[in-house]
Amino acid sequence: MSRTTGFPKADAENDFLRARRKQVRAALAAWLRREPDDVNVMLPFDEVVEALGRKGERRLGLRVIRLESIVGSVDRTRDFDRWFRPTSSRVRARWERLAAAHRRGEPIPPIEVYRVGELHFVSDGHHRVSVACALGLKEIEAYVTEVETVLDADGIRYRGDLIVKDYHRIFAERVPLIPEARADMKLSDPAQYAELGEAVEAWGFRLMQDEGQFLDRETVANRWYAEEYLPAVRLLRDADLIGDMTDTEAYLAMASKRYRLMRTHRWDDEVIETLLTKD
Known part of the structure; x- marks a missing residue:
């Protein structure tokens, strides 16, 4: 749990500011090290599934998943970075409401994710994941839909890795x-x-x-x-x-x-x- 003053609203504001500072510093560090542009970008679900080749899907229901296994998003790749830190102040109001509620003792509601191999992609609950990560939680409840693919998701860490998988998938089809x-x-x-x-x-x-x-x-x-x-x-x-x-x-x-x-x-x-x- 992050530092606390005993005032949930004030603590939530500080939580958000810390998360934003970490995101900005990570982006600056990546720029200084001349790392690839995708190093701090979360993985886009559609591109991952296309590269691996979709076979089908099935609902698994409510599960407890590790936050570190959440690597991407269905449609919110610009609001948060690869580690679900806010990339701007646009999400601040809702983010702080969720953080304050959790600091008052309220549980974080389950999110919804797609599972590809051991990786998870958020379809609903990006703010909740961001808050959970910022507050040092390790796990979160999620309604999981498992997507079966032609190729496995092993070796995927960054967006650039999808190029290899895409070529490999086409080779596997031919x-x-x-x-x-x-x-x-x-x-x-x-x-x-x-x-x-x-x-x-x-x-x-x-x-x-x-x-x-x-x-x-x-x-x-x-x-x-x-x-x-x-x-x-x-x-x-x-x-x-x-x-x-x-x-x-x-x-x-x-x-x-x-x-x-x-x-x-x-x-x-x-x-x-x-x-x-x-x-």
């Missing part, structure tokens, strides 16, 4: 691998997921021509993984050609330079050097 195989695909440059997807589709086209039959995406994806990707990665490892790349990056480097090898029929230091570089 190349529907089994879960353990999909987890094996690791690329540091998100745009390379599109390049890898094209490589798999090209491999699948050649496979269908060789076999003279149509194969669906799932069959192509998992045959590519078993018959092309895993054997190639094993050979790259045995030849010590992975270097500082991930297995997937090393495979993609080899696949993109395959035609050079086919044209030259050489396997010398120059060719090996090209395989050890990402570009």
